[in-house]
Amino acid sequence: EMNSAGALEITMSVLCPVEVWQKTGRYDTVGKELMTMKDRHDHEMILCGTHEETVTNLVAGEVKSYKQLPMSLYQIQVKFRDEIRPRFGLMRGREFIMKDAYTFDATEESQKESYKKMVDAYFKIFKRAGLDVLKVESDSGAMGGSNAHEFMLLVDTNAGEETILHCPNCHYAANEEKAVCRDINKPNTDSVRVDTEIVDTPGAATIEEVSEFLKVQTNQLVKTLIFMADDKPVAALVRGDRSVNETKLKNAVAAIELEPANADQVEEITKAPVGFAGPVGLKDVTIIVDPLVAEMKNFIVGANENEKHILNANIDRDFKASKIFDITTTVQDDGCPNCDSKLEAKSGIEVGNTFMLGTKYSKSLGAKFLDASGKEQLMIMGSYGIGITRTPQAALEHYHDDGGIIWPVGLAPYLVEIIPLNLKDDEIVAAAEKLYADFNEAELDVLLDDRSERAGVKFNDADLIGMPIRVTIGAKSLKDGKVEVKLRSSDEIEKVDLNDIVDYVKNVAQTLK
Structure with a gap:
């Protein structure tokens, strides 16, 4: 999806000289989350939690003309952040993997187009991952810039890391840090000022x-x-x-x-x-x-x-x-700022973000180009991220039941799990191994549970790890030339002809998230 949006993949160094971050001011504004180290010469280096400085330095040295713009670059890279309270397993870890992208444009109009392309690409990515995300207005924080959005996966209140204020009527949405409201509880006060x-x-x-x-x-x-x-x-x-x-x-x-x-x-x-x-x-x-x-x-x-x-x-x-200055926290049942409805408070986990950075970084680091008239201009930037490490964790907070995980197809490690019930039965073992080979030949990701465990243990473990489709091979059904198919998201069991099972799974997979 990133390639389709016109972005080129690169790889940047995890380490960055501290001087570059000092030029943009983020060495001071990011605060204690900034993770640093010193080399043998006692020179301080930054273990990047994001790469705006690095990529701006790179582009500043390569791009000289408006003819080279717009430019869109991305990478999938390890990041570091000294979180004060790492939590939720993969959530808020000090080391994580991120897909980060950066756009460089000659004009504000072009930058808006680049921003829209990235937003559209993000929706496509999350759709393919089986995640229904909500784009919400957010505070740009230490990143800077004029406009920012987060892509939030709505979850149960206890699992969420942020509160989202959302209008069910006009679909206004913002996180708690950014949300504004229409006052519907004005006090009745005298119009004439009275002495104190x-x-x-x-x-x-x-x-x-x-x-x-x-x-x-x-x-x-x-x-x-x-x-x-x-x-x-x-x-x-x-x-x-x-x-x-x-x-x-x-x-x-x-x-x-x-x-x-x-x-x-x-x-x-x-x-x-x-x-x-x-x-x-x-x-x-x-x-x-x-x-x-x-x-x-x-x-x-x-x-x-x-x-x-x-x-x-x-x-x-x-x-x-x-x-x-608006310094009020917006809450449930406040008036929507854009219509007559009331806002609803929801809990969510951030899985992606987008920022219109303007010229904050290009000005600090000298990312300039010559326009069509030969005049020097600053590049207009955008920054975009998807938390690759945290996205599966967020999905698990949303897609689960008492039995365990319910993987969306787009994120599942395997599409199908085969469970042969009796490994002492040569016919069952042979059927399982052939089916395993058939799924692989059809390029379907498949897991074969060939452990010598009781059926109940295998079924419980299958629910726990949550592959979307379970295929069970037992003596009784195999005698009739059939296997049992159960979706992780359903309690129903279908008996399917062994010869048709690969096509059946392909068709079913297309109907699943």
Whole structure:
């Protein structure tokens, strides 16, 4: 599929000089996930988790004219990432295999075409693998760029690694880091600003406690949460019935590292214990205000005094916002931003991603070309990845039952498993070996269970490892010239003539995912 999309396969080094990553700034922005090593000369090298720097360096040295563009390159290569919590077996491992691709274009229009080609190719790849994936909007993170999508396989809640917000009506879809919503729970506030009033709120530190104490709805309160962004204090203001989205907040302040302030830091910054922070009177603190707060009037905030809150606070009059920026986490039943429906929260595992990188890397690494008028221009890039190691693991989280794996045909190690029931019966053994040879001759991947085990053990193991089609050879059915065929995804058993079994399996395989 990659070749059909016009991409050329290459192989790049796993190691990359640290200086290249320093030029793009990703040596600092990727953070602790970046895996490095030193050679015998104490020179630091990077074990690449992705190859944007390497491929940009390569293309910058080879492409000089617009006539050489567009260019699309891909590889299947080992990657390294120092994951903080490797989990799920093949998921989030420190070493993994990835198919990564990169496009280089002369114009934005051409780049959009290249992006669409890759997205279409990805859908074809996942379809051939038997996976129904959902393309969702995502945050570009340390990759940079203007636009990004993830290809998500929806799974049971406990197995998912990300929450997806999806509209069943217009099919808007985004991961939790990126999702936006239409507010359907606006507070009823007076249109005229009222003077502020400081009130005592003894024992009421949480939104719920303050709401109950003051007899108001939670959406009439504003949370002021203190974070440290690259060791500098940030106050994040969201409505009382909402939560802060840390990815959005990190983007709002362009921080490399962001974490909630601890209790001592909160008290040092606000002069009050946790639970009583507010924006009024804060000094030397960046104040990020969510748009849902910016449109409120006469709301309630912490007073930066122990057990006190301020009534009737208003933005601009009582405090200034450093920036108004969407920092709210979108949740189940929020309004869809594109239509009148409500969003549904689903759990998913990422199996692929695509990024419109723009000129971020080409500018840093000098990937330039001469256009038709002889003027020097920066190449416009795209980056695309499929997790080859994680895709089968994600499939298993989706396709399984109490008995074990139910492999999709496109990912199954073998299409057919042959189970001869009695290895002491020469006729059964001969039939199994002939059938094994016939399947191989027909170029069908086949596994022969020739272990001296009881039938029940073989059947249980067949369910456990989950090959799509099971062919059982027993004395009774063989006497009638038949074998028993069972699909892993079904409880039904079909008796098929031994002479027709290869064609039967071929036909059945075409109907399976």
